[in-house]
Amino acid sequence: xxxxxxxxxxxxxxxxxxxxxxxxxxxxxxxxxxxxxxxxxxxxxxxxxxxxxxxxxxxxxxxxxxxxxxxxxxxxxxxxxxxxxxxxxxxxxxxxxxxxxxxxxxxxxxxxx
Amino acid sequence: xxxxxxxxxxxxxxxxxxxxxxxxxxxxxxxxxxxxxxxxxxxxxxxxxxxxxxxxxxxxxxxxxxxxxxxxxxxxxxxxxxxxxxxxxxxxxxxxxxxxxxxxxxxxxxx
Numbered sequence: 001x002x003x004x005x006x007x008x009x010x011x012x013x014x015x016x017x018x019x020x021x022x023x024x025x026x027x028x029x030x031x032x033x034x035x036x037x038x039x040x041x042x043x044x045x046x047x048x049x050x051x052x053x054x055x056x057x058x059x060x061x062x063x064x065x066x067x068x069x070x071x072x073x074x075x076x077x078x079x080x081x082x083x084x085x086x087x088x089x090x091x092x093x094x095x096x097x098x099x100x101x102x103x104x105x106x107x108x109x110x111x112x113x
Numbered sequence: 114x115x116x117x118x119x120x121x122x123x124x125x126x127x128x129x130x131x132x133x134x135x136x137x138x139x140x141x142x143x144x145x146x147x148x149x150x151x152x153x154x155x156x157x158x159x160x161x162x163x164x165x166x167x168x169x170x171x172x173x174x175x176x177x178x179x180x181x182x183x184x185x186x187x188x189x190x191x192x193x194x195x196x197x198x199x200x201x202x203x204x205x206x207x208x209x210x211x212x213x214x215x216x217x218x219x220x221x222x223x224x
Contacts, residue, residue: 042213092155
């Protein structure tokens with residue numbers, strides 16, 4: 001089945017710890033995205049990547065980092081600098097031509113211990 | 114970045130009723146999208162609109178791209194219990210990475 005796989009489904013972070021969220025897609029999409037979702041708010045863009053080895057900051061990049069070493073993978077690291085990391089994190093991908101819709105994974109819920 | 118104004122925030126309706134929700138913005142968008150999100154899952158694309166004035170249906174769902182390019186609405190006819198969830202609008206401007214989201218409409222359907 002083609003799609004976007006996020007793991008883990010649930011993740012707990014201790015104080016001062018970095019954690020990495022995985023996102024893998026087999027849709028052959030060039031573009032990948034990370035969003036943060038908080039209750040009662042729209043999705044906010046953290047980082048995006050339009051091509052391997054290149055990525056750009058979104059609206060709320062502080063305290064996060066990403067890498068794009070392979071076309072199918074776009075992991076997100078939530079660093080200890082992110083003081084309010086509790087949220088639902090969504091990964092998406094799309095074809096990078098015209099206004100192609102983004103397709104989402106099933107998300108990772110990150111909580112603080 | 115500016116998010117979209119989506120209303121209503123929540124709706125409680127009886128099974129069989131029709132539903133209408135909308136999204137507005139002060140900015141022009143080139144594409145309007147409607148997604149549905151079930152609890153603990155990612156949003157699933159319902160309808161994509163690419164042209165001002167476009168009216169598109171997907172089963173019981175109908176969405177329109179406003180003529181001013183600053184708004185869109187989604188209608189659900191003859192609601193059923195599995196329509197329960199949060200519906201999000203999204204607008205894209207020039208690039209795929211320039212997408213803005215509404216805060217969502219939470220739909221509850223009473224049998």
